[in-house]
Structure formats: C-alpha cells, structure tokens
Amino acid sequence: MITRHSEFLKGIKAELPILMGVVPFGLIYGVAARSAAIPPLAGQSMSFIVFAGSAQFVTAQLIGAGVPAGIIILTGFIVNLRHALYSASLAPYLKRLNTRWRMLLAYLLTDEAYAVAITHYQQPGDMSRKHWYFLGAGLALWSTWQASTAVGIVLGTQVPASWSLDFALPLTFIALVVPNLKDRAGTAAAATAGIVALLATSLPYKLGLIVATFVGISIGIFLESRYNKRARIHKEEDGTGQIQPVADPTGYTTKEHVEKEGG
Amino acid sequence: MTPLALWLTLICIGLLTFAIRLSFITLFGRREIPPFLQSTLRFVPVAVLSAIIFPALFLYGNKFDLSVSNARLIAGVLAAIVAWRTKNVLLTIVVGMVGLWLLQVFVK
Numbered sequence: 530m531i532t533r534h535s536e537f538l539k540g541i542k543a544e545l546p547i548l549m550g551v552v553p554f555g556l557i558y559g560v561a562a563r564s565a566a567i568p569p570l571a572g573q574s575m576s577f578i579v580f581a582g583s584a585q586f587v588t589a590q591l592i593g594a595g596v597p598a599g600i601i602i603l604t605g606f607i608v609n610l611r612h613a614l615y616s617a618s619l620a621p622y623l624k625r626l627n628t629r630w631r632m633l634l635a636y637l638l639t640d641e642a643y644a645v646a647i648t649h650y651q652q653p654g655d656m657s658r659k660h661w662y663f664l665g666a667g668l669a670l671w672s673t674w675q676a677s678t679a680v681g682i683v684l685g686t687q688v689p690a691s692w693s694l695d696f697a698l699p700l701t702f703i704a705l706v707v708p709n710l711k712d713r714a715g716t717a718a719a720a721t722a723g724i725v726a727l728l729a730t731s732l733p734y735k736l737g738l739i740v741a742t743f744v745g746i747s748i749g750i751f752l753e754s755r756y757n758k759r760a761r762i763h764k765e766e767d768g769t770g771q772i773q774p775v776a777d778p779t780g781y782t783t784k785e786h787v788e789k790e791g792g
Numbered sequence: 793m794t795p796l797a798l799w800l801t802l803i804c805i806g807l808l809t810f811a812i813r814l815s816f817i818t819l820f821g822r823r824e825i826p827p828f829l830q831s832t833l834r835f836v837p838v839a840v841l842s843a844i845i846f847p848a849l850f851l852y853g854n855k856f857d858l859s860v861s862n863a864r865l866i867a868g869v870l871a872a873i874v875a876w877r878t879k880n881v882l883l884t885i886v887v888g889m890v891g892l893w894l895l896q897v898f899v900k
Contacts, residue, residue: 550882571798578806587844588805592793598801605805609812611837614830617816628818635814696864696892697885699848700871702841704884707875715838722839723846727856730847738843745839746832753831 531654533661540665543645551582551641551670552677557697558585559681560688564695565593569682576678580671581639583705584608585678586698591735600734607742615643622650626660634660637667714756718749863895 555576562572567589575585584605591601615638623631646663650656688694710716722745729737793801849868850856857865871888878884 553882553885567798568795571795571802574799575802575806578802579809580806581809583841584805584809588801592798592801595793598793598797598804601801602804602808606808606812607836608840609805609809610833612809612813613815614833616813617830620816623817631817632814635817636810638813638817691896693889693892693896696848696867697889699845699864699868700885700888701881702845703868703871703888704875704881706838706841706845707872707884708879709838715835718835719838719842723842726843726846727850730851737847738840741843742836742840745842746835749835749839750831 531658533658536658536661537665540645540649540662540667541669543649543662544641544666544669547641547645548669548673551673553697554582554701555674555677556681556684557694558582558589559678559683560685560694561586561681561698562589562678563682563685564690565589567592569685572682573675573679576675579605580636580674581609581612582674583702586701590698594735596734600736600739604735604738607739612638615640615647618647619643619650622656623660630660634663634667637664637671639667639670641670642667714749714752717752718745721745721748861899863892863899866895867891 558576559572562575562585563569567575572589575588579585579588587608588601588605591604596604616635619634619638623634626634642663645666646659649662650659706719710719722741725744726737726741729740731737732740845868849865850858850862852862852864860866867888870891871884874880874887875884
C-alpha cells in the first residue's frame with residue numbers, strides 16, 4: 530500500500546546513487562569558498578540560502594576575484610536560469626498542492642531532485658502522494674549537500690594548492706555540457722560562448738562571462754530558427770520532410786539527469 | 793568585499809534562485825512554456841558553462857596558451873573525450889584530475 534511514509538522513503542532511496550556524486554562536489558565547493566577568502570559561516574550559509582552547486586562555485590570564484598556585487602548577482606541569476614525549465618516541467622503535477630508545499634518543493638528543486646521527481650511523476654499510478662517522494666529525494670540531497678560543503682569548508686585551508694582542486698570545477702562542467710551537445714544549434718551555442726569568453730577576458734569585472742553567454746544563446750536561437758524554417762519549407766514542398774520533434778524542454782534525458790552534477 | 797555586501801549578495805542570489813524555481817510552479821501552473829522562451833532557456837546551460845570552461849582550459853595567468861605544455865588544456869580535452877564516450881560525471885572528473893596531476897609531475 531502506498532502511504533506518505535512509503536513514498537517519502539522511496540524518494541530517499543531513489544536519490545541515493547546520485548548522492549555518491551554529490552559528496553565530492555560539496556567538498557570541492559567548500560575548499561573553493563575558503564580559498565576565495567569567504568568566511569566559513571558565509572560559505573556554509575550559501576549552501577543553505579542558494580542551494581545550487583554550480584552557481585555557488587561561480588559565485589565563490591567571482592567573490593575571490595573581487596568582482597562587484599551587482600555582476601556577481603547577475604551571473605548567479607544566469608547560471609541558475611535553467612531551473613525555470615524544471616519549474617515549468619513540474620508545474621502541472623504540483624497544481625493541487627497548497628502554497629506552503631509549493632514553496633518548499635521549489636526550494637528543493639535542484640538538477641538532481643528534478644531528475645528523480647519527474648521520472649516518478651511520469652509513471653502511472655496514484656498521484657495523490659507523489660509530492661512526498663519529491664520531498665524525500667529533495668531532503669536527502671539537501672542534507673548531503675549541507676554536510677559535504679561543511680566538511681569541505683573545515684578542510685579548506687589544509688588542502689594544498691598543488692592539488693589543483695579548483696580544476697574540478699571546469700571538469701564538472703565538461704561532464705555536464707559535452708553529453709548534451711546533441712544538435713548543431715546547441716553545439717554552436719556552446720562553442721561560440723566559449724570562444725567569446727576567451728576574446729572577452731580583458732573586459733572588466735569578468736563581464737566576459739555574461740557577454741559570452743548572451744552571444745552563445747543568440748547564435749543557438751538563430752541557427753535553430755533557420756533550421757526550423759528550412760524544415761517547414763521542405764515539408765510544404767514535397768510533403769515528405771519531417772520537422773524535428775520538439776525535445777524534452779530540459780534538453781536532457783532522464784538517465785543523464787541522474788548522473789548530473791551536485792547541489 | 794565587506795561582510796555586509798557579501799551577505800547581501802548571497803541573499804540576493806538566493807532569492808533570485810528561489811524565484812526562478814518557483815516561477816512556473818506558482819505563476820503558470822500549466823505545461824506549456826512559450827516556445828521562444830523554451831528554446832532560449834534550452835541554450836542557457838551549455839552557453840554559460842562553456843563560457844566558464846574555455847578560459848579555464850586555454851588561459852594561463854590571463855595569457856592564451858595553446859601549447860603542449862598547457863597541462864590543463866590537455867587534461868580538459870581528455871576529460872571531454874571521456875564525457876562524450878561515457879556520459880559519466882564522476883569518471884570524467886577522475887580522469888581529468890588524475891591526468892592533470894600526472895602532466896604536472898612529468899611535463900615540467
């Protein structure tokens with residue numbers, strides 16, 4: 530029989546394999562925060578307030594580089610914008626919940642919790658208690674993230690610079706980006722953003738990141754709209770051409786989600 | 793950054809992140825996202841993450857380094873190949889880190 534309790538426990542269980550990957554990222558974030566000279570309490574509070582691995586990494590890096598607050602906030606916003614996709618994709622399932630539940634689940638909505646929750650929601654069955662499953666998965670991830678970043682912050686200064694642990698950040702991002710380069714528009718967006726970021730390094734306040742992101746997204750949109758237009762014309766002409774089906778709005782398949790990044 | 797500015801920055805990012813996560817759950821409550829917004833959002837992660845990756849690999853001390861002695865570039869390319877073939881996050885990081893350490897020891 531499906532109870533709140535059993536759904537909650539099932540959610541925790543589904544999240545466990547992902548946690549194996551979350552722990553090292555939490556540790557590395559803690560080390561990064563310390564090496565950016567962020568006080569331990571503020572570093573740990575960021576895990577609580579922001580609760581988003583990649584944004585926390587980038588924020589720590591920018592704080593360490595002395596970038597002005599407004600640009601750090603804007604950058605953090607852009608890095609976290611992808612969560613809007615998760616929010617949209619889960620919205621229909623959370624419609625019946627009261628405001629308190631929605632706010633709680635929104636706070637817990639990370640890459641990893643989304644991956645597990647959406648898979649469960651899309652399976653047939655009793656929908657009335659599935660939010661408890663989401664809660665279990667979200668809280669399992671939340672507590673693991675808090676604990677592992679705390680350990681990283683404590684260890685922080687004892688980790689020698691020669692270990693080059695900061696390199697784990699671009700490596701994590703490589704692991705996230707490369708498998709998702711599935712079509713020409715996405716690949717072009719990524720390559721363009723990367724090259725513009727290189728060209729724009731001399732811009733003050735690390736503004737290059739924001740400029741590069743916008744140019745990359747614009748190229749992606751441009752190529753995709755051109756492709757769609759061509760596909761449409763082709764179809765009208767001979768009636769055999771097919772328009773590429775619209776992908777999962779998140780751009781990821783569920784399995785890849787499960788293997789995604791920490792926090 | 794002063795402690796006050798630091799805390800305000802963290803709180804702002806936290807509130808914005810929460811607002812993004814809550815956005816569609818509360819405002820729309822329906823499945824359809826406007827198609828333009830959907831295709832825009834699709835490119836956000838790859839663009840922003842690439843804009844972080846490239847400088848970390850190609851720049852050394854703010855100077856462009858495309859040589860074989862750039863250990864981070866070689867380790868990064870190695871990791872990208874692993875990511876492409878295996879789609880395994882942990883394996884990608886392990887190969888990249890171990891690769892960097894070995895290169896730093898042997899190619900100095």
